[in-house]
Amino acid sequence: MEQIVNLLINGLATGMLIFLLAAGLTLIFGLMDVLNFAHGGFFAWGAYSGIWFYGVTGQYVLAILFAMFVGLVLGALTEKLIIKPVYGNHIQQILITLGFMLVLSELLKVIWGPNQLPAHAPEWLSGSWLIGDIIIIKYRVFIIVVGLIAFFTIHFILKKTRIGLIVRAGVMNKEMVEAMGIHIQKIFMLVFMVGASLAALSGLLLAPYSGVIYAEMGMDFAILAFIVVVIGGMGSFTGSLLAAILVGLSGSFMAYYVSELSIAVNMLLMILVLIFRPQGLFYGKG
Amino acid sequence: MEVLLKTENLETFIGQYHILQGVTFEAIRGEVTVLLGRNGAGKTTTLRTILGLSPPSRGKVFFKQKEIQELPTYKTANLGIGYVPEDQGIFPYLTVEEHFKIATKGKGDKVNERIETTLALFPDLKQFWRKQAGVLSGGQKQMLAIARAYINYNELLMIDEPSKGLAPIVVEKVMETLERMKGETTIILVEQNYLMAEYLGDRFYIIDDGKTVLSGEMKELKEHEEWRKKYLGIS
Structure with missing residues (x-):
């Protein structure tokens, strides 16, 4: 039982991280028809800038706000300088955003060095609660709560x-x-900035969860986010939450029971959706 | 007679195709100006060009004597031009109420007053207030599209084929509604349904192969069967 609860919480926490990354991606694609492969770069920048800020100030909540602010600024600059010239051309979008993703990663190495950096949760989020025989890790619950707050706030808006x-x-x-x-151009910019900010938030939340940050971390998670966007339905915000939870939980349970299939299961889910409901499970559901 | 909107020799390319090759016409304030022509003549492109959705390569558009062909679409629309596209442009997953909310400019009592006035003109929409627009019938969607364009008391409404795909009885209803709007606003109507055009129109322009080839008062077209035969293929 305790194992199942742990897998559940682990899966939900991972799902929330993917959701925060995928939410921006799905809105950016749905509204702007832009395939943004640089989205993972905002994620990595959120992690680095937030952990740096936390290291300097010791204030984790402020670090979250700072990382989100960095995401907003990066989003605004990216939309204006990188995305705007390639609206309507998917091939150019893929090439330029992939290139920009590499630039963002390399810039991280220039500023913070090429090695992995350690990342720790603040004292008040470290450790766990013991409920009966079940150990619940505080930081994972924190990620779930932050993810839900972000979801309900944006859902309300x-x-x-x-x-x-x-x-x-x-x-x-x-x-x-x-x-x-x-x-609509102003709305594009706004959505792009919010999407980048959510990705940065996700990056910072992941940092203490995984214990280390590295410049290429964005690409690893961005692939999962793209899978979520396809499963949830392009442009569907609620769909991206439900699909992210599905991906998070399936990854978590498969990693425990059939670890060889933990990555393949997400791909399999995406393939099934593409075959039987190519518009995504929740397309058009908001 | 005040000319509200005027186009001069509009030319528009869509991709490599030279769709408009010289469209010139005027819409008089308070009147219904009908753009007629066969399929593919360039009527829809004319409306899209006026609104800036398919910008012209040459020619001019004047709205209240001001040149507007260089303006982006949202600025043109904000001058007081409402648009009902051929496919109605309904947002299928938004409710009727949400369509009204998104369309209404301004704040507070003004918004409520506009919504009430518009609903008085389109009373059927009240029944579907909380329903998603995607589940409405073709006629209801058309009413919603027209109401959405009307709600800001736009000085000009451009309506593209409102009878398209609708049952005759529904077409009658749309005609009645447009007739009630006549006089309150100026309308440019693109229509294949000649009976509807004849019933509502004050003035007509026939577009053929991207050019305006004939114009006059609607009653003249009614009297000239040979014009209808030659340009519209109807007698």
Whole structure:
């Protein structure tokens, strides 16, 4: 029983990290039709900048806000300088964002060195709770809580505010949104910045979870995020949460019971979705 | 008679295709101007060009005497031009209420007043207020698309084939609604359904192979069967 609970919490925590990375990716693709392979770079920059800030100030919560701010700034610069010139051309988008991803990784090495860096959770998030026979690691619960807060905040904005309605409408028909007098380019920029910020948050949350950070960490997780976006449905925010939980849990349980298949199971899920429901499980569900 | 919108020799390419090769027409304030022509003549592209969705390579568009062909779409729309595209442009996963919310500019009482006025003109939409637009019938979607364009009291509405794909009884309903809107706003109507065009139109322009080839008052077209035969293939 305790093992199952642990696997469950582990899977949910991993799922939340992937969700935070995939959420931006799915909105960016759904709204802007942009394949952003540099998204993992924001993730890695979030981890490095946040851990650096935490090291300097000792304030983990402030470090989270700082990492998100770095994500916002990087997102704004990337949209303006890298993405804007290649709107509407997927091949150019893949090439330029992959190239930019490498640049972001190399810049991390230039600033913080080529070696892996250690990352630790703050004291108040270290250790575990003992409930009966079950050991629950505090930091994993923290990741789940932060992921849920991020989900409900953005879900509220998407469902209840005019700007959220515009984003959802833009995912469905951006030309019509523009024809209604809305400056869709500004909305693109905003969504891109928020997406980058969520990726940076995810990167920082992962750092103490894995114990080390390294410049290429973004690419490893970005692949999982792309799988989640395909399973959840391009442009579906709720879909990306549910798909991320599915991927997180299946990865966690498979790693314990059939470890050889732990990575393959996610690919298998994606292939099944592509065959039987290519638009994704929750396409259009918001 | 005030000219609200005027185009001069509009030319537009879509990819390598030279779709508009000289479209010139005027829309008079308070009137319904109908753009007629066979399939592929360039009527839809004319509306898209005015709005900046398919920018022109040559020619001019004037709205209230101001040149607007260089403006981005959202700025053109904000001058007071509402658009109902051929495919209605409905957001299938948003509710009717959300369509109204997203379309209405301004804040507070003004918004509520506009919503109420629009619902008075489109009362059927009240029944589907909380329903997703994707589940509405073709006619209901068309009403929603027109209501969405109307809600900001736009000075000009450009409506592209509102009768397309609708049952005759529903077409009648759309016609009645547009007739009620007549006078309150200026309408440019693209329509294949000649009866609807004749019923609503004050003035017509026939577009053929991307050029305006004939224009006049609607009653003139009604009287000239040979024009209808030659340019529209109907008698």
